[in-house]
Amino acid sequence: MSAPRLASALEVAALIRMAEAGGGFGMVLHRGEPDSGSILIVILDNQGFGQTHARAFERLPTASGSRSWSLSRSQDPEKKEKFDTYLARRIEQDPDLWIIELTIAEGEQFI
Incomplete structure (x- = not known):
């Protein structure tokens, strides 16, 4: 029996609040299904040099059946x-997908 899953909307709100509490910024780029939509996190590192590097992270199934x-x-x-274009294609593939953007140094700490 698997553990109950946190509602997607609640998890998204928590991720954004954690980024903001850490001195960063977070926003929803695409609102998905509130209870069970998948979440894609775009992490932006902008250290004030004008160059922003974006990375997209998704929670995917593993061979053991868990998701990481x-x-x-x-x-x-x-x-x-x-x-x-990749983000737009993901929305077409999964309209229930949440896409959030976190702008914060070392954003991987939130995943």
């Missing part, structure tokens, strides 16, 4: 539009 966060896409600074 995995890097699904990293933005190429030379081809930023490809990252946006």
Whole structure:
């Protein structure tokens, strides 16, 4: 028997609050299904040098049956539009998907 899963909307709100409490910023880019939608987290590191590096993380099933966060896409600074195209394609594939953006140094600490 698996443990009950936290509602997606609640988890999203908590992630955004944690980023803001850590001095960062968080926002919802796409609102998904409130109870059971999957979550994709875009982490932006902007250290004030004008160059922002984005990485997308998703919780994916593992061989053991559990789910763990995995890097699904990293933005190429030379081809930023490809990252946006990837996010749009993920929404088309899964309209229940939540996409949130966290702008904070060392954002991986939240996953």
